[in-house]
Amino acid sequence: MHRFCLILIVLLAGVLSVSAQAPRHYICYRTTGTTLDWQNIPWTEDFLDIEGTAKPNPLYRTRVKMQWDDTCLYILAELEEPHIRATLRQRDTIIFHDNDFEVFIDPDGDTHQYYEIEINALNTVMDLFMVKPYRNGGQAMINWDAKGLRTAVRFNGTLNNPADKDTSWTVEMAIPFRALAFYGRRSPVQDGSTWRINFSRVQWQMDIVEGQYVKRPHTPEYNWVWSPQGMINMHAPERWGYLQFSVQRPGVFKEPVTTAAVNELWDIYYRQKQYWEQHRSYAKNTEALGINSAAVIEGTTLQFSASIREAGYIIIINQEGKITSRHE
Incomplete structure (x- = not known):
């Protein structure tokens, strides 16, 4: 669709x-x-x-x-x-x-x-x-x-x-x-x-x-x-x-351990898109986005990345909304 x-x-x-x-x-x-x-x-x-x-x-x-x-x-x-x-x-x-x-x-x-x-x-x-x-x-x-x-x-x-x-x-x-x-x-x-x-x-x-x-x-x-x-x-x-x-029945759903971090990064993504519409550049820290977060942001006019450490992973989102994660 x-x-x-x-x-x-x-x-x-x-x-x-x-x-x-x-x-x-x-x-x-x-x-x-x-x-x-x-x-x-x-x-x-x-x-x-x-x-x-x-x-x-x-x-x-x-x-x-x-x-x-x-x-x-x-x-x-x-x-x-x-x-x-x-x-x-x-x-x-x-x-x-x-x-x-x-x-x-x-x-x-x-x-x-x-x-x-x-x-x-x-x-x-x-x-x-x-x-x-x-x-x-x-x-x-x-x-x-x-x-x-x-x-x-x-x-x-x-x-x-x-x-x-x-x-x-x-x-x-x-x-x-x-x-x-x-x-x-x-x-x-x-x-x-x-x-x-x-x-x-x-x-x-x-x-x-x-x-x-x-x-x-x-x-x-x-x-x-x-x-x-x-x-x-x-x-x-x-x-x-x-x-x-x-494989087992009944199964028990296990939410991914990084879910909370991923949701926080999506909040940052949407805020960054609104920030760019207002300033024509991306914010360089979470304070500029009006939130209190442990995320680390790197931002320029055209690009940004935000990362969070959680449950032994580093989870990253960028300006295209692509999520990546890796073990620390």
Whole structure:
């Protein structure tokens, strides 16, 4: 989903920190069978509006299940829908012009070099790679393909039939881990590995006019997501949910030990962006940003970095919002 321009408005309006709602998390269990059994796999929470609980609940339920093995991440999504409709058939066309289901994956959580996969009810796929978010000058590499991706769509109802009422449609995906190693090596997935991930559902408002579906004019689409972003922009990976891989059942989610430091650095990032709009240079210390922090800042006209030591790590953020960490 490429509706990203509102991030600039958000920054200029003085939003200085990440969404007040903590990112959701999901424990993804390893499957040992030769065929997938979804029966005992838990659902995620129901999707909410992209801006969070301050907005009305979605009209229709959406939820997801996940599991993994040595080769793939498996996803099952269920989308309630009274009128299943899709028109786009060409791969890598802009799928969110139809109602669609979207997956966003950042395996190492640095907010750069991440992946997006969109699919509609015709099983038409658009997949892309982002070197960095749009807000930082990134461009979508739509010519990237998730090699080995397998998808399937099923209907509880009929496709493109305005004369009846449908119940839902489901999406299944098998995403090979090797497809997510583009632009550098990734650590192998193992017990306890943690990714950042989110899911989005784009839903257009339709009317039935003379027996045909007609997109309601001058009416924006709904954006329903698993882990609310706090703004209308999916391309802020720091606000995505956590996906933690587990061999044991039941698993216990373990928040990354650097989470508090990372959140503090994101607060500094947003404050630095506002500071630059006012001064056309970045602040050189936290006092200039109006906060009391142990972070060390180096700032110039065009660049800054801020670092915090926590739990045996040094965590760093820069002016492009890239997070890096290393053991001390």
